[in-house]
Amino acid sequence: MTIREGRWDCQYCGQVGILGREKSCPNCARSRPEGTRFYLPDEQAAASEQKLVQQAKIGPDWICQFCSSSNPANVAVCHHCNAARExxxxxxEVKTYRPGEAPKSGDMDLSTPPPARTVKTKAATPVWLPIVGVVGVLLILACLCGGFFLFRSSETEATIESFNWERTVAVEAFRTVTEQDWDVPAGGRTISQEEAIRSYEQVLSHYETRERQVSEQVQVGERTYVCGQRDLGNGFFEDIECTDPVYETRYRTETYQEPVYDQVPIYDTYYTYEIDKWVPDRTERAAGRDQNPFWPEVPLGEGERAGPRTESYQITFLTADGERHTLDFGLEEWLSFEPGGSYKLKISGLGNDVEVVR
Ligand SMILES: [Zn+2]
Ligand SMILES: [Zn+2]
Structure with missing residues (x-):
């Protein structure tokens, strides 16, 4: 482990940059007090002198309880007053620093800010924040206004301009028709048939040997690096070393078997047949612009019958603004409106959601 000699400042006389090996201030002879901050000047070279390295390794200094002198860990009595270590x-204190966090100045450097982690700096307000704020407020306003126009509803007086109704009856005829299918339904008479492809099946044909590149991570060694410093509590620092595995990406070719499929057609019998059935023929229609709906006449010929019916009833309202709204109703409600009568319409959304208030 690399050992570096630290520095300390004398808080009694103001001497700075005292070598870590000194237990007392060379200027005022006062002993280094407990809690003195040790620091590492920039680019402090490794200590090479064997004596200093040994001094670093014996452990943190102890402080005499009687005279407050700083003593090396390997002595049992205070070098100043002879009191025994207890x-x-x-x-x-022995402290561990992450890379770059070891102090660069000592107790006499009043400009040294406290460690960054404990400082609560008020973050400067970014220039763009007010802009974002203004844009946000505008967006909210736009949404509110849009919502207002979209969801507001208004009521308006309207009179009935016209009624409209339509009723239809489908007419079906019993005919012989020609159809094609994979099966002949009951009552069908086969005219012709043929074998045709109905679907395809994937059938495994064989395997083909193919090659592909695969990569894998292989550990090829280790990397050792300085991941911090330890203040040994005796004026010296030690580099902390960490080791990471080093990987390399290796490629190799491997072979694999890929299945190959054949598309095999599945044949089936496709029939052309004729069958007698009810089919749509025409639609009889009745309509009017009054309030007296009726079903259309349905004259049926031979082999004909009445099929499904439809009916629709509408009223067109005219508002005071001259706008027309045509609404659909069920028969019973439609009949309950008075011709030329005045009604209240509730119009919401963009004018396409209209209902009668009754
Ligand atoms: Zn001093
Ligand atoms: Zn002492």
Missing amino acids: GSSPQQ
């Missing part, structure tokens, strides 16, 4: 004697 179990309760305080030690300089």
Whole structure:
């Protein structure tokens, strides 16, 4: 492990940059107090002197409880007052820093800001924030207005301009028709038949050997790097090393079997047949612009019958603004309107949702 010698500042006389190996200030001779901040100047070279490396490795300093002197970990009595080290004697703290987080200045650097993590800086308001705000308000306004126009409803007086009705009856005829299908229904008489492709089936034909490239991650070694510094609590720092596996992408060719399918047609018998059945022939229609609907006459010839019926009833309203609205009704409600009568219409949406208020 790489050892680097730290620095510290004397808080009594203001001396800065004191070498980590010094337990006392070379200027005022005061002992290094507990809690002194050790720091690493930029580009501090590794300590190469064996004596210093050993000094770094013996552990954190302990502080004499009687005279507050800083003592190396490998001595049992205070070098200043001879008092014995006790179990309760305080030690300089050992700290671990992430890369780049080790302090670069000591206790006398008043400009040093506290660690970034504990600082609560008020984030500057971005220039674009007011713009976003204005755009947002405009959007909300636009939505509200759009909603107002879309969902507002108004009531307006309208008079009945006209009635309209239509009734139809389908006429069916019993005829002989020619049809084609895979089966002949009951009553059908086969005219001709042929074998035709009805569907296809996927049938496995064989396998083909193919090649493909596959990649895999192979560990080819390890990478060791400095992932932080440890303040050893005695004026020295140690580089912390981390190791990551190093991978390489390797490619290889592998063979595989791919199934090959044949499209096999499935044949079936396709029939042309004739059959007697009821088929639509024509539609009889009655309509009017009054309130007296009737069903159309349905004259039936030989082999004819009446089929499904339809009916529709409408009223066209004319508003005071000159707008016309034509609405559909059921027969009973439609009959209950007075010709020329005045009614209230509720118009909502974009004018296409109209109903009568009664
Ligand atoms: Zn001093
Ligand atoms: Zn002492």
